[in-house]
Amino acid sequence: MTTLRLQDAPENEIPTTYKILEKEELTSQIKQVRIHAPEIAEKAKAGQFVILRVDDEGERIPLTLVGWENETGTITLIFQEVGVSTKKLGCLQVQDEIKNIAGPLGKPSDVKNYGLAAVVCGGVGTAAAYPIAKALKEAGNTVISILGARTEKLLILEDEMKQVSDEFYITTDDGSRGRKGFVSDTLKSLIDNKYHFDVVYAIGPPLMMRSTSEVTRPYGIKTVVSLNPIMVDGMGMCGACRVSVGGATKFACLDGPEFDAHNTDFEELIRRLRVYPPEERLALDFHEKAPGGICKCGKR
Amino acid sequence: MRETLMSNPWASDGQHAVQMKKLDPQIRVRNFNEVAQGYNEEQALHEAQRCLGCPKPRCIGGCPVGLEIPAFIRLIKEKKYDAAIRKVKEKNSLPAICGRVCPQEEQCQKYCMRGIKGDPVSIGRLERFVADLERDRGTNIPRTAKPTGKRVAVIGAGPAGLTAAADLAKLGHTVTVFEALHVAGGVLVYGIPEFRLPKKIVQAEVDYIIRLGVEFHNDALIGRLFTIEELFNKGYDAVFIGSGAGLPTFLGIPGENLGGIYSANEFLIRINLMKSYKFPEYDTPIRVGKHVAVIGGGNVAMDSARCALRLGAEQVCIIYRRSREEIPARAEELLNAEEEGVTCKFLASPSRFLGDEQGRVKGIELVTMKLGEPDESGRRRPVPIKGSETVIEIDTVIVAVGRTPNPIIQSVTKGLKTTPRGTIVANEETGETSLEGVFTGGDIMTGEATVISAMGTGKRAATAIHRYLLSKDKDCLNSQVFPHQLTNLKVINNR
Numbered sequence: 001m002t003t004l005r006l007q008d009a010p011e012n013e014i015p016t017t018y019k020i021l022e023k024e025e026l027t028s029q030i031k032q033v034r035i036h037a038p039e040i041a042e043k044a045k046a047g048q049f050v051i052l053r054v055d056d057e058g059e060r061i062p063l064t065l066v067g068w069e070n071e072t073g074t075i076t077l078i079f080q081e082v083g084v085s086t087k088k089l090g091c092l093q094v095q096d097e098i099k100n101i102a103g104p105l106g107k108p109s110d111v112k113n114y115g116l117a118a119v120v121c122g123g124v125g126t127a128a129a130y131p132i133a134k135a136l137k138e139a140g141n142t143v144i145s146i147l148g149a150r151t152e153k154l155l156i157l158e159d160e161m162k163q164v165s166d167e168f169y170i171t172t173d174d175g176s177r178g179r180k181g182f183v184s185d186t187l188k189s190l191i192d193n194k195y196h197f198d199v200v201y202a203i204g205p206p207l208m209m210r211s212t213s214e215v216t217r218p219y220g221i222k223t224v225v226s227l228n229p230i231m232v233d234g235m236g237m238c239g240a241c242r243v244s245v246g247g248a249t250k251f252a253c254l255d256g257p258e259f260d261a262h263n264t265d266f267e268e269l270i271r272r273l274r275v276y277p278p279e280e281r282l283a284l285d286f287h288e289k290a291p292g293g294i295c296k297c298g299k300r
Numbered sequence: 301m302r303e304t305l306m307s308n309p310w311a312s313d314g315q316h317a318v319q320m321k322k323l324d325p326q327i328r329v330r331n332f333n334e335v336a337q338g339y340n341e342e343q344a345l346h347e348a349q350r351c352l353g354c355p356k357p358r359c360i361g362g363c364p365v366g367l368e369i370p371a372f373i374r375l376i377k378e379k380k381y382d383a384a385i386r387k388v389k390e391k392n393s394l395p396a397i398c399g400r401v402c403p404q405e406e407q408c409q410k411y412c413m414r415g416i417k418g419d420p421v422s423i424g425r426l427e428r429f430v431a432d433l434e435r436d437r438g439t440n441i442p443r444t445a446k447p448t449g450k451r452v453a454v455i456g457a458g459p460a461g462l463t464a465a466a467d468l469a470k471l472g473h474t475v476t477v478f479e480a481l482h483v484a485g486g487v488l489v490y491g492i493p494e495f496r497l498p499k500k501i502v503q504a505e506v507d508y509i510i511r512l513g514v515e516f517h518n519d520a521l522i523g524r525l526f527t528i529e530e531l532f533n534k535g536y537d538a539v540f541i542g543s544g545a546g547l548p549t550f551l552g553i554p555g556e557n558l559g560g561i562y563s564a565n566e567f568l569i570r571i572n573l574m575k576s577y578k579f580p581e582y583d584t585p586i587r588v589g590k591h592v593a594v595i596g597g598g599n600v601a602m603d604s605a606r607c608a609l610r611l612g613a614e615q616v617c618i619i620y621r622r623s624r625e626e627i628p629a630r631a632e633e634l635l636n637a638e639e640e641g642v643t644c645k646f647l648a649s650p651s652r653f654l655g656d657e658q659g660r661v662k663g664i665e666l667v668t669m670k671l672g673e674p675d676e677s678g679r680r681r682p683v684p685i686k687g688s689e690t691v692i693e694i695d696t697v698i699v700a701v702g703r704t705p706n707p708i709i710q711s712v713t714k715g716l717k718t719t720p721r722g723t724i725v726a727n728e729e730t731g732e733t734s735l736e737g738v739f740t741g742g743d744i745m746t747g748e749a750t751v752i753s754a755m756g757t758g759k760r761a762a763t764a765i766h767r768y769l770l771s772k773d774k775d776c777l778n779s780q781v782f783p784h785q786l787t788n789l790k791v792i793n794n795r
Contacts, residue, residue, distance in 0.1 A: 233481065238566035
């Protein structure tokens, strides 16, 4: 293996150790970590993300910044364990270090006082929606939040969202908690009843963002989505994250991650997210069958 | 090695250059090992003998960093290899890299007197020889000038930034390089493949710069993590921007966002930077189908095509809109690609991509071109022939039609003037920008160019930054050494 590590030449490297200080399991698959990263904590704004690499063999994966504290020099990330990289990350324990974190990346949310704002979020997308809801509230908006998940056990950040919302709704696909149905249904009934939203933020799985976008389209409500396509470098170099918005090709890492929902080509986004499943399965298989399984990575 | 020389009947007749051994195409196409094997001592001595040692050498003028070519070759002739590499490093901090990837045939070697009647002296191969020899034996670190107490922030650890950083460190300044990716090297690590430029060689050159005292801050995307203004607030006295031409250009034709269509940048970043050719040992995947089309005719296209073959493609075809004569890739790279089985389709240009039901690319519609009148670049303009559309079946496309400047820094830096094509406006000789204390070089100043030209701009900017710091604060700077005066620095061996 060729070594590319600058650590091998120690005296001049600026120590950037991204140590995990706290770890919490939000659901069986969704975890939250607080990480020492003072430079990023100082600059982070709602809507931005980081790209991290767990170890020397790791992928660069984008994760939304959920929280940041200048005083303690920490950032908070939430991730769902799906592939090798997120499972490796999930194996890391408090005091373990993440190899690399680059950020903050992407453009911050365009947060201002719109008036009445809806924040519609689903699944792990709630992690990305929370800082935006918080910022909208702080900017003086009346914030109505609709939080959804497939089932009760997958709901995250409920208390946090409640705290920054003037009104708060929960939906689950199976009705195990809150209203049965999709977040977009609840949004539609709110619009139909009495609410004149000035802005709607929709963050979650692409299908959920698409259906929310279709709900607001006939009313002409400004609707913003935060997209999470495949990314490699996260700084405009690879073009893997290109999305079609209003007929033009945009890079989610550079021009986004937030875009006008009504102009976003969700079909293309969904297709482009489906490129690597065979490779993902192969990688999981490779690591799970290796001695010690995936978690050996965290112990290096 | 004797065999190599014997099998090369032109080894010492003066007219022909000593050939360099390459891996057999059939074997190399199955791995990522370095193709060109470099000279051994005997070959290097033979080739060095061919240098006429002209009293007024024209080759130096062809080198963007002004390497004193006859002088270092004379030292090879005398077997003074340590002195030879020292002579090279006076001007070039990255010789093992330049010896491999410089287009010498367009630069120094173009002006070689030997080239008038026969082959020019293989200057690049000789440069590589002394650089590799030194690395094997242990690198010498020149003593740097007395610390000036001045701090310089260099943005981007590519060829321009690394060169500027090395020169400024030698002059006694405290230098921090801010690199956005997780490893230093820029295009040398994310762009140029292992088989053309092994990454351990880049790392060795970076290590050399680290040992000159330069500090590296990776994972730092300037413009997002810190602004230029914040760098000054942090106590840096000058800033060098070498953020490169990192943005991929797309063709802007229908179907370009189908699955299976990569920018060359994405394809090469996955392979070179993320090592997806070692997937699943490394976590980043890459998908290469059976029939691959590479759009474009530059060195990046050649690199992409050769990577695709190594990743198991059955057929790889380069599609270029002009003819073989106009192809911008180095002749050597086109030859290497063709030896390995890459085919070329000239005078053809894609008009749209066709996809299957899953949204994956399955074909390209090509238009046949003819060459018209020369355009502003001096090359004959390709003109589409109406009604000539044909469709070829492919399952993977790599778009290698150029890169544009990374816009992040320009978009957040007030007062930094840019050109309509997105490069930073600067004095070509000094790299001075519209902002005081801010200098630039490399592709972000010139647009996409070569490694060595980026190094040349980094070098000139380092000199200008030194002068600037000197003019700002004469007391602090007792060192008045300029790069051309570094020749007499003593060398300490670190081993």
